[in-house]
Amino acid sequence: MYAHKEFRARPLENVFNDIDVGARDWPWADRVFLADGDAMVLPTDSLHQILDHLHARLPRLVRVSSYATPDNINRKPVEALAGLKARKLSLIYLGIESGHMDVLKRIAKGASPRGIAKAIHRAHDAGLKVSCMVILGLGGREYSEHHIAATVELVNSAPPTYLSTLQLDLRRAEMPGFMPRWEKYGSRFQPLNDDECLDEMARLVTALEPPHPIIFRSNHASNALSLGGILPKDKEALLSTIALARHSGSGLRPRSLRGY
Template sequence: MNLTGMVYRPPYEANSLLLQVTLGCSHNKCSFCYMYPDVQFAVCPMEQVEADIEEAAEAWPNVKRVFLEHGDAFVLSADRLLNIADSIHRNLPNAETIAMYASIQNIRRKTDAELRRLRDAGINWLDIGVESGLDSALQYMNKGHTAAEAQKQLLRLTKAGMDYSFNAILGCGGAERWEENAEATARLINAVQPHLLFLGTLHAEPGCRLYADMKNGTFRECTIGQLLDEQELLIRRLELDNTIYFGSHPSNIVPMQARLPVHKEEMLAIVRQTREQLRSKLEEYPVRGGEGSILSR
């Protein structure tokens, strides 16, 4: 069983079976993304997917969770996803959850009835790069959805009984709009009440549009101080009934895992303490790839 190209998965899928069903990302246009720069999107042949499932069943017969690769596997038609789920359940009888990355557009293209059928077939976890609730940031990041569209589609998922992770990025609004970004993103998160909130911090790698814009000054990134202010404001504005907060992404200045609303005050205190600790660095910019290590520098 081979996985083609770079393989990305959420950190909490470390023990899941990674099963390739597509190659690359059907959108592949987000201005900060460097995941599949030269990969032509393709759907894997069903025979290959079935052969991989059978091979996996021999090696790991007790798999409980399967994560479908690559960048937005939920782009597949409901029928194709149902066929894959059927093959997984026939070969891996202990598989409880089938998860994958999904975009807002992927959800929009499925009917309510299809979402329910997919949920009934065990597809019960989507990792969704919503990124922001601020339309100007979404437009610049070229996400292909507005905040209103994201809200509508995420509420459809909830109605279908499907759990998901709302992935948001601190710093999406840049230095001019960190405050607006925090307020708008918190509003959207509150409106949809996700099961899990996955928080990362904006950073750019050479080759993506954002990197070029940062270099030529078109996009002004947030300083460490602004990122901490944005994080504090975002958390302060969150009004959630029961959401897991997963903020341990290596890009984050304040790595944190918690549950909201119970840990809200503790989380705010940690952000404030971090600001104190980093007093001399607040005007600096996070070092790419080393943001989470700022505290130990």
């Protein structure tokens, strides 16, 4: 998705200037997202300064959110994360992608299932809400069963506040390195079609039994089917919708309208 972008932290003065400009144009803003990549890689003191500047310029501010990697959450003490929560950082977006180590290794995730689960628990311990993403089809045909089973195990052991699915689409120009990276481990990647991705979604929804409710969504534009509900409460309704789409095509998003 970001294959053609190089991540680097911007000088704080530039960030403050952006905040000042935004506050002049949208003084009523009550929600802010810290773009792009992984703002949590910044030192905690820098994040404090950014959050304090947001609060000073936007009097109606109630929520700040950010992307995060498991590693950068795990590097910060719970007390440091709680300090960010006190400054209105309330939601982080964290990619699970898969709960299976072989799949994570092949996509160069840079995290293990244990590290991902640890990060989710750590964020929750600090009072942060966590929105996690899982990618349907990421294991291909070879790892499909293991991909979903291991992802279910991870989510059941470390349930996020929100869980969303994306659907892998190898037509996208942003993924030119996917195949070589996968195949250097000795097997050819065989992508799933829509029906197979719907089957993965059904297996995911069926097996999820989190100890507390999870808000589940598949409304990202990459998905063949858009769903929303609360697990486990809405499990049967979600499965019925998936089954209808699987057998009749009802509700499927046209490929021309899908994107990342």
